Structure formats: structure tokens, C-alpha cells
Amino acid sequence: MQLVLRRLQLTSGLVLLTYLFLHLVNHALGIWSLDLAGRGLTLAIRLWHSWPGTLLLYGAASLHFSLALHTIYGRRDWTLTPTEWVRLWAGLSLPLLLIRHAVSTRLAASLYGFEPNYERIVILLITSGTQGLQLALLAPGWLHGCLGLWLRLRHYPAVRRAKPALLAVLVGMPLLSAAGFVRMKQAVLAMHASLPAPDPKLVDHQASLDAWRHNLVALYIALVIGALVAGLLRNWLEVRMLRARDLKQVTTSPAEN
Structure with a gap:
């Protein structure tokens, strides 16, 4: 079962x-032009908004999160290496990205007919002041995935020999993505004397989208804390039962002698 x-x-x-890699690549295309990044976004929407893509992405996210809760609950020892702590922190931030992305794009498109393109997305992020948050959330998820893959494959000699190249990809992709987003931001600002308002469909339903986002984030945090507290309580009860059993054995041994 563990296997x-x-x-x-x-x-x-x-x-x-893979989703994060394609997302980073798509942002990086903005270094060359907003139009090129837009065509990449169109392909990404066709992939991930299709029924197979939707089931694959959100099914994988749900499964990975469920297994993470199982790991948190089942852990007996929280003495971790620095790499494991970084990977844990980075992994716990990934659902925050997926929740924000799912609400701002997929849910907005499904419920209110919002058609995302990079000009609209950049305008939305600038006017809401969340462009820095969007970039900051991409990097930890990418770091978590790369560290997890490295921990699984580092025993292979070929993978160890490729460590410098893998490290360059680990660091380079978020930097290229950030550079692409900055370049797209500059292009959008250059296109408009004054920044237009976000898409009216998003403005009209912003309160509803914010409520969805708030509720999903609250549910996510509650599940993580619940798994952690339940695991710690289980560990404490096990230790208490073992001590009680040992004490009983000690007190009954003289009487038997």
C-alpha cells in the first residue's frame, strides 16, 4: 500500500x-511579445479547460492534496532536514495558487463568461495590486515539485551528473517567468494612456468571486490544521498508552516475584 x-x-x-512548467513558460514568452504569450495562453486554455485536461489537472491536485493530508496525519516524527522543511513550506503554498487561479479564470469563465487573455489578466492584477502575489505563489510550487523530483531521482548517477543543469532550470524558470510578466506589464501600460478598468464581468461579480476564494482558502487551511492537530493528538495518545503499559508492567513485576 505504501508503494x-x-x-x-x-x-x-x-x-x-508539468502544469507549473507550462505556466512559467507561457509567462516567459512575454519577454518576446504580448501576442506570443497570448497565443501560448490560448493553447494552454484549450489543454487545461478541456474535459480531459480539467479531470487530469484538478484530479491530480485533489489526489496530491489528499495524500499530503495523509502524510501530515501519519507523521510520527517532525524532525526534518532543511530541504524537507523548504519542500513542505513550498508544497503547502501550491494550493493557494491553484485556488486563486481556478477562481479568477476557470470559475469566472464558467459562471460569468469571462474570456481571459494576458492584457485582461495583467490589467486585473495591476488594478487589484496582486501581481506580486501571483509571481510569488508560482515560485514555491515550482520549488516544491523540483525538490520532490530530485529527492526521488537523486540516487541515479545520471541525475547527479546533471545537477548543475537541473539547478539552472530550477532557478532560471521563475526568473524568466517574472521577466516575461514585467515585459507584458510594460507592453500593456504602453498601449493605454490610462489603465482601463478590469473586465466588467469580473467587476460585477467580484464580491461573489472573492467569497468563493475566501471560502476555499479557509477550507484548505482548516483541512491542513485539522490533519496536523489530529496527528499530534494521535501521537500523544499513543505515547501516553505506551507509558501506562510500561508503568503497569513495572508495578506488576514485583508482585509476581
Whole structure:
């Protein structure tokens, strides 16, 4: 069963890492032009908004998150290496990105007919003041996936030899993505004497979208904290039962002698 769970975790993680990689590449295309990044976004929407893409992406996200809760609950020892702490922190931030992305794009498109393109997305992020948050959330998810893949494959000699190239990809992709987004922001600002208002469909339904986002984030945090508290309580009860059993053995041994 542990082997099956590990394979499911690896498979779902690879799907999410692929999604993040394509997302970073799409942003990086903005270095060349807003139009090129827009065409990449169109292809990404066709992929991930299709029924197979939707089931693959959100199925992988749900499975990976469920396995993460299982790991948090089942952990007996929280003495982790610095790499494991960084990977844990980065992984817990990934659902925040997916929630924000799903609400701002997929849910807005499904419920209110919002048609995302990079000009509209950049305008929305600038006017809401969340462009820095969007970039900051991409990097930890990418870091978590890359560290998880490295921990699984580092025992292979070929992978160890490729460590410098892999490190360059790990650092380079978020930097290129950030540079592409900055370039797209500059292009959008140059196109307008004054920045236009966000898409009216988003403005009209902003309160509803904010409520969805708030509720999903609150549910996510509650599940993580619940798994952690339940696991710690289980560990405390186990230790208490073991101590009570040992004490009983000690007190009954003299009487038997």
C-alpha cells in the first residue's frame, strides 16, 4: 500500500509540475511579445479547460492534496532536514495558487463568461495590486515539485551528473517567468494612456468571486490544521498508552516475584 501511495503521489506531482512548467513558460514568452504569450495562453486554455485536461489537472491536485493530508496525519516524527522543511513550506503554498487561479479564470469563465487573455489578466492584477502575489505563489510550487523530483531521482548517477543543469532550470524558470510578466506589464501600460478598468464581468461579480476564494482558502487551511492537530493528538495518545503499559508492567513485576 505504501508503494502504491508513493507512486500515486509521484504521478499526481508530475502532472502538477508539468502544469507549473507550462505556466512559467507561457509567462516567459512575454519577454518576446504580448501576442506570443497570448497565443501560448490560448493553447494552454484549450489543454487545461478541456474535459480531459480539467479531470487530469484538478484530479491530480485533489489526489496530491489528499495524500499530503495523509502524510501530515501519519507523521510520527517532525524532525526534518532543511530541504524537507523548504519542500513542505513550498508544497503547502501550491494550493493557494491553484485556488486563486481556478477562481479568477476557470470559475469566472464558467459562471460569468469571462474570456481571459494576458492584457485582461495583467490589467486585473495591476488594478487589484496582486501581481506580486501571483509571481510569488508560482515560485514555491515550482520549488516544491523540483525538490520532490530530485529527492526521488537523486540516487541515479545520471541525475547527479546533471545537477548543475537541473539547478539552472530550477532557478532560471521563475526568473524568466517574472521577466516575461514585467515585459507584458510594460507592453500593456504602453498601449493605454490610462489603465482601463478590469473586465466588467469580473467587476460585477467580484464580491461573489472573492467569497468563493475566501471560502476555499479557509477550507484548505482548516483541512491542513485539522490533519496536523489530529496527528499530534494521535501521537500523544499513543505515547501516553505506551507509558501506562510500561508503568503497569513495572508495578506488576514485583508482585509476581
